[in-house]
Amino acid sequence: MIPMPCLRAISVARSGVQNMAEGSMDSATSKMIELKLTGVARGSLEELQLDYQDFLRQRGLPL
Numbered sequence: 001m002i003p004m005p006c007l008r009a010i011s012v013a014r015s016g017v018q019n020m021a022e023g024s025m026d027s028a029t030s031k032m033i034e035l036k037l038t039g040v041a042r043g044s045l046e047e048l049q050l051d052y053q054d055f056l057r058q059r060g061l062p063l
Contacts, residue, residue, distance in 0.1 A: 005055070009048055016044035 023037030056063055 005051070009051060012044050012048045012051070016041045016048065019044065 019037045019041035023034045023041065053063055
């Protein structure tokens with residue numbers, strides 16, 4: 001069984017990648033949509049980075 005924090009991290013990583021891909025595809029039709037999805041992806045990946053740093057800190061591991 002995969003722990004819930006790991007499942008959440010996997011989900012966040014996948015959605016970030018998916019939003020970047022969708023933003024790239026939509027760039028041909030709308031720069032506004034591309035920027036929005038890129039921003040959402042960036043936010044997701046920044047959240048993942050913070051979660052991972054917390055994980056390491058809680059276990060006394062180096063960042």
